[in-house]
Amino acid sequence: MDQLNVAIVGGTGNLGSALALRLGAPGVKIIIGSRDAEKAKNAVATLKPKLRAGELVGTTNREAVKDADFVVIAVPYEGHAQMVSDLKGQLAGKIVIDTVVPLNKVKPFVPPAGSALQEAQQILNGEAPVVGALHNISAVDLGDVDAPLGDVLVCGDDAAAKQRVMEIIQRIGATAYDAGPASNAYVIEGLTGVIIALNRKYKSKHGSIKITGIGGA
Numbered sequence: 001m002d003q004l005n006v007a008i009v010g011g012t013g014n015l016g017s018a019l020a021l022r023l024g025a026p027g028v029k030i031i032i033g034s035r036d037a038e039k040a041k042n043a044v045a046t047l048k049p050k051l052r053a054g055e056l057v058g059t060t061n062r063e064a065v066k067d068a069d070f071v072v073i074a075v076p077y078e079g080h081a082q083m084v085s086d087l088k089g090q091l092a093g094k095i096v097i098d099t100v101v102p103l104n105k106v107k108p109f110v111p112p113a114g115s116a117l118q119e120a121q122q123i124l125n126g127e128a129p130v131v132g133a134l135h136n137i138s139a140v141d142l143g144d145v146d147a148p149l150g151d152v153l154v155c156g157d158d159a160a161a162k163q164r165v166m167e168i169i170q171r172i173g174a175t176a177y178d179a180g181p182a183s184n185a186y187v188i189e190g191l192t193g194v195i196i197a198l199n200r201k202y203k204s205k206h207g208s209i210k211i212t213g214i215g216g217a
């Protein structure tokens with residue numbers, strides 16, 4: 001892959017900031033998006049000393065997506081539909097990576113669209129492919145760039161977009177699996193609720209999933 005521009009909408013948060021550090025590599029430009037440009041710039045100042053390579057900049061969410069090849073949605077579910085609606089009209093030619101888990105505090109639920117991913121699909125109405133990924137990864141491990149990562153289930157209805165997202169997941173050091181169509185997203189999103197329960201029960205911050213019995217993902 002040549003130059004790669006990745007915008008992280010909500011990139012000031014736990015998952016987005018951790019992902020930025022993992023993405024840091026030569027030829028990669030990471031654009032941290034926030035509702036507040038100043039907050040994005042502050043996040044960049046904090047993250048930059050830890051970035052291994054690549055370029056890191058911060059701006060508003062709307063600005064962030066402009067030059068991006070990939071747009072990662074990393075905001076809490078409460079802000080998901082509004083955020084995707086706000087970005088609509090600017091996403092043609094890009095691939096949207098939806099990481100969002102519908103949670104009521106720590107309890108997962110199935111939203112009216114069937115999943116957060118399908119909600120984004122409905123809102124975007126074909127403007128850009130939406131691929132679900134990274135739901136079951138611990139942000140703590142993601143931000144520790146040398147830590148081993150769990151597996152990543154990638155789902156969506158656009159096979160080519162899904163393949164490109166799987167390549168990015170491999171680049172950050174995780175094994176990606178094609179976990180089927182967007183209609184599987186509610187299971188993958190909901191699994192995060194189970195991982196949260198496991199983390200609580202076993203006093204961990206590192207719970208994730210591992211697929212066994214399938215070779216050569």
Ligand SMILES: NC(=O)c1ccc[n+]([C@@H]2O[C@H](COP(=O)([O-])OP(=O)(O)OC[C@H]3O[C@@H](n4cnc5c(N)ncnc54)[C@H](OP(=O)(O)O)[C@@H]3O)[C@@H](O)[C@H]2O)c1
Nearest residue numbers: 010012013014015034035074075076077079100101135139
């Ligand atoms: N944390 C994890 O380990 C993890 C793992 C897998 C998946 N996820 C999913 O990733 C997403 C982000 O998780 P997180 O832990 O990073 O969340 P977070 O830190 O609570 O929030 C991420 C960012 O979203 C923005 N935001 C907050 N409320 C918003 C709203 N109502 N509308 C628009 N933007 C809002 C904030 O950025 P600004 O104030 O700068 O705009 C915030 O820094 C969630 O949907 C979560 O389910 C998280």
